[in-house]
Structures are given as C-alpha cells and as structure tokens.
Amino acid sequence: MPTMTAAQQRAQAKREYDAFMANCPSRRLLDRLSxxxxxxxxxxxxxxxxxxxxxxxxxxxxxxxxxxxxxxxxxxxxxxxxxxxxxxxxxxxxxxxxxxxxxxxxxxxxxxxxxxxxxxxxxxxxxxxxxxxxxxxxxxxxxxxx
Structure with a gap:
C-alpha cells in the first residue's frame, strides 16, 4: 500500500466524511443534530x-x-x-x-x-x-x- 502525504490523507478523509477532519461537511450535520x-x-x-x-x-x-x-x-x-x-x-x-x-x-x-x-x-x-x-x-x- 503506497504511503500518502498529509494532504492526500485529508482529501481521502473528506471524501469519506470523517467528522474528525476540520472541513468535513458531516460536522455541520452533527451541529444541527445536537x-x-x-x-x-x-x-x-x-x-x-x-x-x-x-x-x-x-x-x-x-x-x-x-x-x-x-x-x-x-x-x-x-x-x-x-x-x-x-x-x-x-x-x-x-x-x-x-x-x-x-x-x-x-x-x-x-x-x-x-x-x-x-x-x-x-x-x-x-x-x-x-x-x-x-x-x-x-x-x-x-x-x-x-
């Protein structure tokens, strides 16, 4: 498995909706649901x-x-x-x-x-x-x- 740069990891996380990532749109949904x-x-x-x-x-x-x-x-x-x-x-x-x-x-x-x-x-x-x-x-x- 190839090594990913930090930028690539962030891009992948964004594609996968990782709420721990600052720019993840699921955070806005979590805000609404809370x-x-x-x-x-x-x-x-x-x-x-x-x-x-x-x-x-x-x-x-x-x-x-x-x-x-x-x-x-x-x-x-x-x-x-x-x-x-x-x-x-x-x-x-x-x-x-x-x-x-x-x-x-x-x-x-x-x-x-x-x-x-x-x-x-x-x-x-x-x-x-x-x-x-x-x-x-x-x-x-x-x-x-x-």
Whole structure:
C-alpha cells in the first residue's frame, strides 16, 4: 500500500466524511443534530412518549404545527419554524399542505428521519433514566471543587 502525504490523507478523509477532519461537511450535520429543538421535534414526531417503547410500536404520526408547538413547551414560533425548515431541507421530515379552509399543514418523519429518530429516542431515554445520577455527580463535583 503506497504511503500518502498529509494532504492526500485529508482529501481521502473528506471524501469519506470523517467528522474528525476540520472541513468535513458531516460536522455541520452533527451541529444541527445536537440542537435540542431538533432532538425534541424528532422525538415528538416519532412518538417518543408512547407507552409501548421497546415492543416495536412505532407511535409516530403526522402532526400539525400548533400541536408541535404545544408539545414542545418553551419553543418560540421562530425557532420551531427554523427547525422544521432545516429538517425538511435535510430530508428528515416532510411538510404536507392540504388545501382546506383554513389550509392544513402537517409534518411527518421520512424514512431517513425515522432512522435518526431511533438514535435520538435512545439518547432521550438515556437522559431521562440517568438524570438523577448526573445531577448527583454534578453536585458532588461542585462541592469538591469549591
């Protein structure tokens, strides 16, 4: 196997989407996915509060903007709109406009969005399960360092 220069290694890494490389476009995607509103929109559309978690029950369904807004307590109209547009642009959800009076707009996860939802659901469940332990560790750390 021929030896590659550093420039060739960087070029190859970029072609392979190596997030450890500074110019890798996957870093921008990771930035977007680490946003709390993205995580919560995916969780809401995926049905993460379903009581059947773990038995293969999907729970996800299309939701209207107002329903998402009520479910995501504290999200501003501007932030929810920006988040939904970004997720639609990335192909993670679809926006369907139904010509009714008034017009009905619903949002639903795509197959790509559902695959990401599974990962986000696991992170959300982990956070909810381990929050007490994390809070105890923070308190212990803060008392030790002050």
């Amino acid at each position: 946003d709390k509103w993205v995580s919560l929109v995916l969780a809401a559309l995926g049905g993460s509060d379903c009581p059947y978690i773990g038995d293969g029950h999907d729970g996800g369904r299309p939701m209207r903007y107002s329903e998402l807004s009520r479910k995501l307590v504290g999200v501003s109209q501007k932030m929810l709109t920006q988040t939904l547009r970004a997720l639609e642009r990335d192909g993670l959800l679809t926006r369907t406009v139904t010509p009714t009076v008034p017009v009905t707009v619903t949002y639903e996860l795509t197959d790509l969005g559902r695959s990401l939802y599974e990962v986000m659901r696991a992170i959300k469940l982990w956070a909810e399960t381990h929050m007490e332990e994390v809070l105890a560790n923070r308190e212990e750390y803060d008392t030790r360092t002050t």
